[in-house]
Amino acid sequence: MNGLIFLIPIALGLGLLGLAAFFWSLRKGQFDDLDGAALRIFVEDEEEETR
Amino acid sequence: MSAAAAPLLVERDFAVPAMRCAGCIAKLEQGLVRDHRITAARVNFTEKRVHLSCAPDTETPDLIGAFSLLGFEAHPIGDANEGAEAEAATSRELLLAVGVSGFAMMNIMLLSVSVWSGAAGATRDLFHWLSALIALPTVAYAGRPFFRSAWGALRRGQTNMDVPIAIGVSITTALSLYETATSGPHAYFDGVVMLIFFLLCGRWLDSVMRDRARGGVTALLRNMGSGAMVMETNGANRWVNASALEPAMVMLVAMGERLAADGIVIGGTSQIDLSLLTGESAPQRVGVDDRVHAGTLNLDAPVRVKITAAGADTAIADIARLMGEAAQGKSRYVRIADRAARLYAPAVHALALLAFAGWMIAGAGWHQSMLIAVAVLIITCPCALGLAVPAAQIVAAGALMRVGVLIKDGSALERLAEVDRALIDKTGTLTLGRPVATNLDDVEPTVRPLLLALSQASRHPLSAALTRDLAAMGVNAEPVEALAETPGFGMEATWRARRVTLGRPATSTGDNGLATQLSIDGDPVATIHFSDQLRPDARATIDALRAEGIAPTILSGDRAEAVAPVARTLGLTAQTAMSPQDKLAAIARQAGAGHKVLMIGDGLNDGPALAAGHASMAPGSASDAGKNAADCIFLGDQMMPVVQAVRMARRTQAIVRQNFTLAIGYNFIAVPLAFLGYVTPLVAAIAMSGSSLIVVGNALRLKRAIR
Numbered sequence: 001m002n003g004l005i006f007l008i009p010i011a012l013g014l015g016l017l018g019l020a021a022f023f024w025s026l027r028k029g030q031f032d033d034l035d036g037a038a039l040r041i042f043v044e045d046e047e048e049e050t051r
Numbered sequence: 052m053s054a055a056a057a058p059l060l061v062e063r064d065f066a067v068p069a070m071r072c073a074g075c076i077a078k079l080e081q082g083l084v085r086d087h088r089i090t091a092a093r094v095n096f097t098e099k100r101v102h103l104s105c106a107p108d109t110e111t112p113d114l115i116g117a118f119s120l121l122g123f124e125a126h127p128i129g130d131a132n133e134g135a136e137a138e139a140a141t142s143r144e145l146l147l148a149v150g151v152s153g154f155a156m157m158n159i160m161l162l163s164v165s166v167w168s169g170a171a172g173a174t175r176d177l178f179h180w181l182s183a184l185i186a187l188p189t190v191a192y193a194g195r196p197f198f199r200s201a202w203g204a205l206r207r208g209q210t211n212m213d214v215p216i217a218i219g220v221s222i223t224t225a226l227s228l229y230e231t232a233t234s235g236p237h238a239y240f241d242g243v244v245m246l247i248f249f250l251l252c253g254r255w256l257d258s259v260m261r262d263r264a265r266g267g268v269t270a271l272l273r274n275m276g277s278g279a280m281v282m283e284t285n286g287a288n289r290w291v292n293a294s295a296l297e298p299a300m301v302m303l304v305a306m307g308e309r310l311a312a313d314g315i316v317i318g319g320t321s322q323i324d325l326s327l328l329t330g331e332s333a334p335q336r337v338g339v340d341d342r343v344h345a346g347t348l349n350l351d352a353p354v355r356v357k358i359t360a361a362g363a364d365t366a367i368a369d370i371a372r373l374m375g376e377a378a379q380g381k382s383r384y385v386r387i388a389d390r391a392a393r394l395y396a397p398a399v400h401a402l403a404l405l406a407f408a409g410w411m412i413a414g415a416g417w418h419q420s421m422l423i424a425v426a427v428l429i430i431t432c433p434c435a436l437g438l439a440v441p442a443a444q445i446v447a448a449g450a451l452m453r454v455g456v457l458i459k460d461g462s463a464l465e466r467l468a469e470v471d472r473a474l475i476d477k478t479g480t481l482t483l484g485r486p487v488a489t490n491l492d493d494v495e496p497t498v499r500p501l502l503l504a505l506s507q508a509s510r511h512p513l514s515a516a517l518t519r520d521l522a523a524m525g526v527n528a529e530p531v532e533a534l535a536e537t538p539g540f541g542m543e544a545t546w547r548a549r550r551v552t553l554g555r556p557a558t559s560t561g562d563n564g565l566a567t568q569l570s571i572d573g574d575p576v577a578t579i580h581f582s583d584q585l586r587p588d589a590r591a592t593i594d595a596l597r598a599e600g601i602a603p604t605i606l607s608g609d610r611a612e613a614v615a616p617v618a619r620t621l622g623l624t625a626q627t628a629m630s631p632q633d634k635l636a637a638i639a640r641q642a643g644a645g646h647k648v649l650m651i652g653d654g655l656n657d658g659p660a661l662a663a664g665h666a667s668m669a670p671g672s673a674s675d676a677g678k679n680a681a682d683c684i685f686l687g688d689q690m691m692p693v694v695q696a697v698r699m700a701r702r703t704q705a706i707v708r709q710n711f712t713l714a715i716g717y718n719f720i721a722v723p724l725a726f727l728g729y730v731t732p733l734v735a736a737i738a739m740s741g742s743s744l745i746v747v748g749n750a751l752r753l754k755r756a757i758r
Contacts, residue, residue, distance in 0.1 A: 008162075035097040
């Protein structure tokens, strides 16, 4: 029972971390161009990637 | 146009439909910034768009020029699609809600698993409270789309799929909260959140599908944000966007350019291609004082046109008005999910009420009766039903997109599956809608490289057609010098110290003037004739349509003499010289006889008919009005995608029906259990996720259905 005091916040915290990461990626436009993202690894020169 | 010194940048969007691979992305992003006016370029491959940041004084034609230097055709995207931005925002909002409910579902499940595996007493209460803590904000946030839509329906005195969902979710949450507060054994927080999660997935899939198709369609729209080069009184030329054009301005229309407004020719002579406006295949010769219309294509030579009407006043505005009226009929179509909901929602409510009343009469007490009624609500909530339709439709739309058919939304697929008559436009639909060289095989192989050398340097539509056909034959251009183009006549160059020309034939060729002649030192060596050709698989498509039980006929705005050969080749009956109103009437007649009409057409004159048809398709080369009005768009020279789309739509409907059967069958097993009070939160969770997975798995079978 005592273990739960630590484990539950940790579990929820990890979940929240995942949710925050999802929100962040959505806001950064990572879901805007799903097909393009798959192709960009073939692009040779990625110097101009700074936005 | 503020102070040029300030490094203020303008953001512009361009549609580049031709990007296909990673190489294109690299070429565009790295090539465009080499232009000193462009500071940044970012490709969105999914929507086939390029976002540019450029110097504020850059003119649109310059930017388009930068694209064509890289070998890409670019179309400016104006502000006209702000509505689309709003819809993309809705889609993002839904995705956020999916994320939130997914997170909540997983965490509540984590706690629920320990409750199911036997946690009791204080631990169970603690876990229930924690679940409530996660579930309540989630329901309030992620459930908004359902509450909003249910409230909207109830206020109008109607009911839809969202009404049982909203009621079920609210009652279950309230009861679970009561259970938690009184240390009861069962709380349904996991079920509620899972329900919201699955339903949101369905909603999101639906909206993604619409977004994706719209992205493809915007990429194809040419005229949006277009404009004209306007001659100022002081002689200078300035690019003016179509929306800013005004009567009495004088625009310079280069050859190969589309007119942006109605007007009267005040200088130059040329031929005008009317095919998109009227369906007529032969170009019309115009000179000073002739009227010309917006949306038509200038073929031959630059002309000066004095604008008489722009924007909403143009001749095509009439067609647009007809289109608006015709589209109203279609909006009455009720989607299959909503039709199912009309039967389903009252049944669900009645069942839950019956369960409550039954157990009350049996003397179970209101608390127990309520618990059972909630279990019935949760079990019958249309979780699988909410996924059944969108999952199948998005898989089908994705498969069709790979063969070059863009489906605008799910209801288009549903309507497409029902058609039993096809009315097909001729010019641009059964035919390619562009000139194709007809006698290239008769031309000496030795002069072909010379032809290509001259034609590839010109922007004239006939030259473009010649270049495409020659390149397809594998011809390589001969090196020539001193290339020059004389508007209204043609190309001229020096080849091995001899003067070669490619241009209008010296003598009339007898046909409708679509011919070009190659001469060396003034002696004609080859005359190439052009005509609009049938699509290569038109015959096969017509046969396949018949095999699917769809009776095709031609509905053309062109003259009977022009339509007859096509009709004969394809073995079709035809109605000719039809105005947009006539086409509407023809569709209304078929609809009146109980037929569901598939309209296939491309021109502005087909716009109203496309809007009125039970379902409609347009080729990718169609007018913007046609593409906007059509339910689906097929790309490329092949016509077979039309039949593939119909087959796919029928297959999708079959899968959707299977999914409904599965969902209803599951209810037949689960509802009696719920009635008898055997459904614990664990059973509800298994039943719900199980049925949803089965439905999605069934929909995925469509992926391999296209052949």
